[in-house]
Amino acid sequence: MSSEISFDYPSAWFDFEELASLPILGSIEFHRECESTNNLALQEATTDSLPKLFITDCQTAGRGRG
Numbered sequence: 114m115s116s117e118i119s120f121d122y123p124s125a126w127f128d129f130e131e132l133a134s135l136p137i138l139g140s141i142e143f144h145r146e147c148e149s150t151n152n153l154a155l156q157e158a159t160t161d162s163l164p165k166l167f168i169t170d171c172q173t174a175g176r177g178r179g
Contacts, residue, residue, distance in 0.1 A: 127168055129143065132168075141166045142168070143168045143169065144169045146169060147173070148173050148174040154167050
């Protein structure tokens, strides 16, 4: 099973093909920059597109930005 990958800019930090091969993921959503991946996940938590992995190169307000 292969995950659906959506991204707004290619990243030099993540191997999306390798991540997509993980059987636990339904889809991967990558953003070059966002405020918080937790906020993105909370916004999508009510949809049927789970499990979904949210990744970013840069968080501007997230708790894990350090």
